[in-house]
Amino acid sequence: MGAAKIEEACLGMLKIDLTAADCPQEGEMGKKLQAKCLSVVSPAKLLCCYRVVIVVLIVAVVALSVALSVRKEKPVMESCEPCYATCPSGWIGFGSKCFYFSEDVGNWTFSQSSCMALDSHLALFDSLEELNFLKRYKGPSNHWIGLHRASTEHPWIWTDNTKYNNMVLTRGGGECAYLSESGIRSGRGYTRRKWICNKPNSYTVQCPLVVDPG
Amino acid sequence: MDTSRVYGNVKTFRSPGHKQASFPSLSTDACRCPHWHHLALKLGCATLILLLLTLIGLSVFVRFLVQKPLIEKCSMAAQENGTEPTGRSAILECPRHWQPHRNKCLIISQISRPWAEGLVACSMKEATLLIIENEEELKFVQNILKGRQQLFFIGLNYVQTEMTWKWINGSVLKPNILRITGSEVENSCALISHTEVFSDSCSSDNHWICQKTLKHV
Numbered sequence: 001m002g003a004a005k006i007e008e009a010c011l012g013m014l015k016i017d018l019t020a021a022d023c024p025q026e027g028e029m030g031k032k033l034q035a036k037c038l039s040v041v042s043p044a045k046l047l048c049c050y051r052v053v054i055v056v057l058i059v060a061v062v063a064l065s066v067a068l069s070v071r072k073e074k075p076v077m078e079s080c081e082p083c084y085a086t087c088p089s090g091w092i093g094f095g096s097k098c099f100y101f102s103e104d105v106g107n108w109t110f111s112q113s114s115c116m117a118l119d120s121h122l123a124l125f126d127s128l129e130e131l132n133f134l135k136r137y138k139g140p141s142n143h144w145i146g147l148h149r150a151s152t153e154h155p156w157i158w159t160d161n162t163k164y165n166n167m168v169l170t171r172g173g174g175e176c177a178y179l180s181e182s183g184i185r186s187g188r189g190y191t192r193r194k195w196i197c198n199k200p201n202s203y204t205v206q207c208p209l210v211v212d213p214g
Numbered sequence: 215m216d217t218s219r220v221y222g223n224v225k226t227f228r229s230p231g232h233k234q235a236s237f238p239s240l241s242t243d244a245c246r247c248p249h250w251h252h253l254a255l256k257l258g259c260a261t262l263i264l265l266l267l268t269l270i271g272l273s274v275f276v277r278f279l280v281q282k283p284l285i286e287k288c289s290m291a292a293q294e295n296g297t298e299p300t301g302r303s304a305i306l307e308c309p310r311h312w313q314p315h316r317n318k319c320l321i322i323s324q325i326s327r328p329w330a331e332g333l334v335a336c337s338m339k340e341a342t343l344l345i346i347e348n349e350e351e352l353k354f355v356q357n358i359l360k361g362r363q364q365l366f367f368i369g370l371n372y373v374q375t376e377m378t379w380k381w382i383n384g385s386v387l388k389p390n391i392l393r394i395t396g397s398e399v400e401n402s403c404a405l406i407s408h409t410e411v412f413s414d415s416c417s418s419d420n421h422w423i424c425q426k427t428l429k430h431v
Contacts, residue, residue: 051320054258064272105407141364142326142419144320166370172328172403173415180326182421187418192407194363 043149092131099123100197101138108176111144112159121159122146122198130170134179134196143180145193147177147184222282256349304418312426314353319426322358322366329403332367332384332422343369344406345381352392353425367422370404372413379404 087098100118102111108122115121123133123145134145146159152173156164170177172186178193179185186194308319323335329343336342346352346368359366370381379387379394394404396413403416406423414420 022401054261054265057262058267061265061272064276067276068272111298139325139407144275172418180418184324185326185419186394187414187420188412191365191405191412191414192410193365 001046001140015027020144065175066109072197085197092137095128100135101143105194107192108148108195109117110142110188111193112146114195115146115197118197120197120199123198124158128167131184135181135183137194138179138194140181141194142178143184144176144178144193145184148189149175151175233289242362281293297420300358302429308426308428313358315351317428319428320355320358321426322362323421323424326419326421328419329367329416329422332420333369336422339424339426341424343367343382344423344425345369345383345385345389349391355406359406362408363424365407365412365414367420368404368406368411369425371416372398372400372402398421 049198087093091098091100093099098120100120102114104114106114112122123134123143124147125134125145134143134146147156147164147170148159149156152175156165156170156177168184170184170186171182173190174187177186177190179182181198237285255430276310288373307342308314312319312321314320319338321341327335333343346355370379370387372378373380377398381387392411394411394413396402398413401416404415404423405414405420
């Protein structure tokens with residue numbers, strides 16, 4: 001009788017387990033399987049996508065950084081090449097000279113005096129390149145330069161008393177030369193024009209060495 | 215009979231036990247994976263966004279550096295205004311780019327040349343070099359020239375044989391209209407500035423002023 005009771009209890013227990021296990025097992029199994037499938041496939045694809053995109057972005061960032069560093073280096077080097085930035089304020093450097101273009105007007109003598117007051121003289125040029133630079137830079141106004149003669153019968157001389165080598169022919173019937181867009185022209189010295197001064201190259205300083213010319 | 219029943223029961227017990235054992239392990243694995251993936255996903259997204267922002271920043275910076283030298287190198291080219299060919303009109307109006315003054319239209323040249331070339335250039339515009347007829351007109355012209363640091367030929371030259379200044383229309387200069395600073399010698403032509411009238415060599419290069427007289431058609 002006791003053994004029989006025990007056996008019945010076990011059977012009862014077993015029956016309950018079976019009932020509970022079967023129904024939820026099937027339902028949940030199906031759901032779990034589906035979830036597992038989705039999770040297994042999707043994450044892999046997503047990870048692949050992420051990896052590709054991240055790698056591409058990293059490469060792009062590195063490339064840009066390199067480009068940036070290269071470009072930063074160049075300007076520093078370039079700024080050293082033209083070593084004539086030591087012209088005084090308001091003056092323009094070209095080659096080994098500094099040039100000043102006046103805003104005011106005056107006769108030729110006044111212009112030369114104004115240049116001398118700036119420790120320079122009316123402009124003289126040594127080459128066609130220099131002349132072309134002055135022509136381009138002067139704008140629409142005509143400017144006195146340091147070329148003059150006693151009369152239309154006399155030869156042209158510079159303000160430093162050296163003889164003009166007729167590198168470029170002058171035109172016009174005056175005693176004082178000025179720069180027009182067409183070239184070197186002459187007019188009477190009492191007329192009022194703008195002027196160009198220049199300082200010789202001893203006033204410019206080489207970039208690597210800071211030497212006092214005095 | 216009794217023994218046979220017990221055996222059958224034992225079989226039934228084993229099979230549900232086996233299934234139950236596999237079930238918990240499956241559920242455990244399923245719980246762990248999604249959580250880990252979720253975290254990885256978040257981290258991946260954050261990294262992605264960070265890289266994207268860095269890329270944009272660097273692109274802007276590089277572009278800025280590239281443009282800067284270009285701006286410095288750029289120089290403005292001066293444009294020369296070409297004057298349109300002008301026909302006569304019934305209405306008293308000046309052509310484009312000409313400055314009206316009473317019955318005249320005035321224009322200032324963009325280039326400088328000798329006096330004779332200025333005269334030719336004016337005639338090609340159906341005009342002549344400027345003739346100043348009275349003091350009021352002189353003031354008007356000099357007012358136009360304020361701010362221009364240049365000299366301009368007008369239609370006045372020195373006639374050596376008659377020892378006098380003459381306008382290009384043949385009339386003699388009256389002393390009360392304007393005074394000329396400078397030499398009175400052969401080959402002299404008059405230049406006007408915003409303050410003075412000078413005598414200069416006719417073969418020097420200067421800008422000039424043309425005038426066109428308005429007429430009824």
